Amino acid sequence: MQENIQVERxxxxxxxxxxxxxxxxxxxxxxxxxxIIDANPKSLKMFEYSLDELLHLKITDLSVDPEQTxxxxxNENVHCIDLTWYKKKNNIKFPVEVTGARLTYEDKNLxxxxxxxxxxxxxKRKIEExxxxxxxxxKAIVEDQIELICRFTPDGLLTFVxxxxxSYFGKSYEKLIGTPFMELIxxxxxxxxxxxxxxxxxxxxxxxxxxxxxxxxQVKWIHWSNRAIFDEDGNIIEYQSIGFDITERKCxxxxxxxxxxxxxxxxxxxxxGFYQTDKDGNIIFVSYSALEMLGYIDRNEIIxxxxxxxxxxxxxxxxxxxxxxxxxxxxxDQEVEILNKNGEVILISLNIQIVLDENREFNGTQGTFxxxxxxxxxxxxxxxxxxxxxxSQNALVLMELDGTIIYANNAxxxxxxxxxxxxxxxxxxxxxxxxxxxxDDPINFTYVCETISxxxxxxxxxxxxxxxxxxxxxxxxxxxxxxxxxxxxHYIVASYYDVSEYRKLEEKIREQSRLxxxxxxxxxxxxxxxxxxxxxxxxxxxxxxxAFRKSVNNFRISSSPSKGGHRINAx
Numbered sequence: 001m002q003e004n005i006q007v008e009r010x011x012x013x014x015x016x017x018x019x020x021x022x023x024x025x026x027x028x029x030x031x032x033x034x035x036i037i038d039a040n041p042k043s044l045k046m047f048e049y050s051l052d053e054l055l056h057l058k059i060t061d062l063s064v065d066p067e068q069t070x071x072x073x074x075n076e077n078v079h080c081i082d083l084t085w086y087k088k089k090n091n092i093k094f095p096v097e098v099t100g101a102r103l104t105y106e107d108k109n110l111x112x113x114x115x116x117x118x119x120x121x122x123x124k125r126k127i128e129e130x131x132x133x134x135x136x137x138x139k140a141i142v143e144d145q146i147e148l149i150c151r152f153t154p155d156g157l158l159t160f161v162x163x164x165x166x167s168y169f170g171k172s173y174e175k176l177i178g179t180p181f182m183e184l185i186x187x188x189x190x191x192x193x194x195x196x197x198x199x200x201x202x203x204x205x206x207x208x209x210x211x212x213x214x215x216x217x218q219v220k221w222i223h224w225s226n227r228a229i230f231d232e233d234g235n236i237i238e239y240q241s242i243g244f245d246i247t248e249r250k251c252x253x254x255x256x257x258x259x260x261x262x263x264x265x266x267x268x269x270x271x272x273g274f275y276q277t278d279k280d281g282n283i284i285f286v287s288y289s290a291l292e293m294l295g296y297i298d299r300n301e302i303i304x305x306x307x308x309x310x311x312x313x314x315x316x317x318x319x320x321x322x323x324x325x326x327x328x329x330x331x332x333d334q335e336v337e338i339l340n341k342n343g344e345v346i347l348i349s350l351n352i353q354i355v356l357d358e359n360r361e362f363n364g365t366q367g368t369f370x371x372x373x374x375x376x377x378x379x380x381x382x383x384x385x386x387x388x389x390x391x392s393q394n395a396l397v398l399m400e401l402d403g404t405i406i407y408a409n410n411a412x413x414x415x416x417x418x419x420x421x422x423x424x425x426x427x428x429x430x431x432x433x434x435x436x437x438x439x440d441d442p443i444n445f446t447y448v449c450e451t452i453s454x455x456x457x458x459x460x461x462x463x464x465x466x467x468x469x470x471x472x473x474x475x476x477x478x479x480x481x482x483x484x485x486x487x488x489x490h491y492i493v494a495s496y497y498d499v500s501e502y503r504k505l506e507e508k509i510r511e512q513s514r515l516x517x518x519x520x521x522x523x524x525x526x527x528x529x530x531x532x533x534x535x536x537x538x539x540x541x542x543x544x545x546x547a548f549r550k551s552v553n554n555f556r557i558s559s560s561p562s563k564g565g566h567r568i569n570a571x
Contacts, residue, residue: 024116027059031073031102031109034058046117048089059113062086064093072100073111083118094119148222148243154236156180168245181241186213193224197239200228210246221250272368273348276355277307279364281317293371295341312337312345320352321365329354335372347373395464395476397494403433403449406491412436415476415498418467427467433494438463438473448480452492456482464496475503 025043027036039054047054047062059073060066064085072084086096095118100111148168151160161176169176169184185193189211196209206227212219224243228236273290277283283305294310296302308317316336324331334350352367389396395412399405408428416436418427428436434445439462451458458480463473478496485491 024114027054027113027115029059029073029111029113031111034060034070034073037110043115046088046115047086053089072098075100086115095122149241150181150243151238151240152181153238156182159238184213185211189213196224196226200226200236200239202230202234205230210250219247220245221247272370274366274368275307276366277364279362281307281321281364283307284364290369293340293346293369294338301341310338312339320350321354324352324354324365325362329356336369345373346371347376394495394497397428397433397436399433399492399494401490401492403445403492405429405431405433405436411497413467415464415474415496416467417474422467436465437476437478437494437496438465452480452482461499462496464498475499 023042025046026040027043028038029035030037036054036057036059039051044051044054049057060069063069064087068084083095084098085093087093097116097118099114099116101114103110103112148165149160149162150158150165152158158176158179158181161173166173166176182190182193192209192211196207199207206225208223208225210221210223212221222243223246224241226239226241229238229240231237273293274285274287275283275290276285283302286299286302291297291299291302294302308314311317320331320334320336330351330353332351334352336348336350337345338348340346348369349372350367350369352365354362355364355366357363390409392409392411393414395415396409397405397412398407405428408424410424413422413424413427416427437445439445439448439460448458460478462476462478464476466472466474475498476496477499478494481493481495483491483493
């Protein structure tokens, strides 16, 4: 008997060892309660729980689909779920394969769940799918390229050409594949091409060259970029070449080479005015754009003139040169006032640099400039308008047509009774206007939007939500207007102000009016009950009426609220 007990203990110990070292996660579950009663270290790592935490959970707590898990547990046979989803402690979902085996231990119905993480398999499948998509995309891109693309073996036989390659050389894909690509190269350039490929190795995997050939009786130039493709051992197994026609560029380069060097600077600054001076400060060249900017027609009107004569303050030219030398020979975005042909002042933004001679000595200056007079004027207007808008007591809000706020002034914070530390950015920008303004039924925001769309504006009463308590509503008068910028884009502007004090005054007036009406009715009833036949009674009535009029005068109100500029007379 004692020997049997020892055998059982050894078995249990062996099972525990196998359970703990199992390659996959194993969880033991009570079939009657779905409670987790044991879990091996692999499952703890998989689900990122401690053993104690897992023992307080049910297997359904780990499942993304608890109902599916319960159906799985109800199956009496040894079974497998090819794919289901479980979740870790941090609620991260991951795919698993689950197999289960029923067992009985100490009169308990148990099931052992063997759980296999399929994340890697899913990732591999996703990679394979992405590769297929990439391959199709790559093929489509290559075929759609206007550049000439080809591949060939180390001995020069073509293995791939795209449509542009075939079209350019006037040959079909079938006729090109397997033929030496060198057959398409002029004999004069074959040595150049051959030397280019000899340069390519593992350390220098690519090279490029230009070559010319005769096509349809005309000289054509192609720029080729060549890249070697290596195997795992570093051996070249294939070359890829990408070429594009540079005939036009070659012709342009030839023309540029025949031009003088100063025109290179002009080509780099076509949109701005360009000038050059000698070391004495005399103008030796100006671009046509500079002439136009200054109001001149002919270069001879300005060539040879001292450039200081065109400065509003002639001494500022000498100051610029001094600053140039201290700044290392270049200055950017210098605002300078100059005079045009008519003596009018123009504000320019100037980029200027020193020109040195062959001995690295000062030989003059050159620079580009653009007229910013109108730009500055508009900027000043914008700044002025900005101060007006920001200084307004009315809340002003600019929004997209969908109600998204892109600007709000400080008064919008005041109307909303926002705390001082809240900024416009925090309060409004990027949010919807309907989160800040509401309307009484039957008026609603949809109706307001429809009215704005049809008429371009809407005016009426509404409520602004209090920034401190979103449930509190502040009565406002608001106007919506649709505007358009210079580019034709439409926006909506909302202007509104707090009418709380005005509303309180209105209510007070209404209350006084009610009291007046009640007194009037009471007086009428009293008069009807009087005896008008004797003079004494008439005298009493007259005195009573006089007292009533004095009483009514006490209810007359003439007041204006602190904000809004309203004046109300109740007589």
